[in-house]
Amino acid sequence: MEKITEAGGKAIAVGCDVSDAEQVEAAVARVAEELGAPTILVNNAGVLRDNLLFKMSESDWDTVLNVHLRGAFLMSRACQKHMVDAGFGRIVNLSSSSALGNRGQVNYSAAKAGVQGFTKTLAIELGKFGVTANAVAPGFIATDMTAATAERVGMGFEDFQKAAASQIPVQRVGEPADIANAIAFFTGEAAGFVSGQVLYVAGGPLN
Numbered sequence: 172m173e174k175i176t177e178a179g180g181k182a183i184a185v186g187c188d189v190s191d192a193e194q195v196e197a198a199v200a201r202v203a204e205e206l207g208a209p210t211i212l213v214n215n216a217g218v219l220r221d222n223l224l225f226k227m228s229e230s231d232w233d234t235v236l237n238v239h240l241r242g243a244f245l246m247s248r249a250c251q252k253h254m255v256d257a258g259f260g261r262i263v264n265l266s267s268s269s270a271l272g273n274r275g276q277v278n279y280s281a282a283k284a285g286v287q288g289f290t291k292t293l294a295i296e297l298g299k300f301g302v303t304a305n306a307v308a309p310g311f312i313a314t315d316m317t318a319a320t321a322e323r324v325g326m327g328f329e330d331f332q333k334a335a336a337s338q339i340p341v342q343r344v345g346e347p348a349d350i351a352n353a354i355a356f357f358t359g360e361a362a363g364f365v366s367g368q369v370l371y372v373a374g375g376p377l378n
């Protein structure tokens with residue numbers, strides 16, 4: 172927030188549970204009131220509840236699907252009316268390389284694959300209103316989320332990152348800035364003819 176205000180912008184932080192429709196409506200209304208129409212939306216909220224299928228509880232399934240998929244749906248629905256009125260909008264949804272399948276993540280991979288279908292349909296429905304929708308699908312990025320995974324599998328975060336980097340063609344793990352740069356491309360005015368795409372940002376191709 173400080174960086175934004177230092178650069179001459181205006182910023183507020185509004186907390187909400189993205190899986191709760193009422194909280195989402197209230198948060199988006201407050202942003203619209205204080206900052207003007209939200210015409211850029213990045214659906215980034217996420218949680219992990221990893222487990223092998225036979226050990227996965229219904230609540231672990233529901234929590235992950237609710238935050239990633241229902242959250243992206245509720246936020247997009249709340250923001251689209253402002254974007255449609257403005258005749259301009261940019262929605263970027265966070266998918267993941269796990270959308271292609273990842274052991275221990277039936278819930279997360281289903282949500283992140285769902286995000287891709289959701290994104291393509293948003294692109295089709297909202298294109299005529301000047302709104303684009305794209306997905307960024309990160310590989311391994313060093314954040315609290317991957318630090319928590321390292322802890323769960325009983326490895327130090329440094330060693331966990333080293334092991335991941337050795338499997339990545341560019342031989343390093345990603346940084347949050349790698350993802351922010353990709354999102355900045357999609358949210359820019361210049362990307363108005365790019366919609367419904369999924370960009371893997373993973374230091375190499377994925378298959």
Ligand SMILES: NC(=O)c1ccc[n+]([C@@H]2O[C@H](COP(=O)([O-])OP(=O)(O)OC[C@H]3O[C@@H](n4cnc5c(N)ncnc54)[C@H](O)[C@@H]3O)[C@@H](O)[C@H]2O)c1
Pocket residue numbers: 187188189190214215216217218238265266267268308309310311312313314315316317
């Ligand atoms: N880190 C990676 O390697 C990686 C890889 C692929 C995709 N992603 C995705 O990128 C996004 C960001 O992940 P991250 O690594 O920064 O994770 P993170 O755990 O560091 O941050 C996730 C954020 O989501 C917020 N959040 C969780 N539940 C929420 C809810 N119900 N309502 C509102 N906010 C909620 C948390 O408070 C936290 O600030 C997520 O969608 C994640 O699935 C991350």
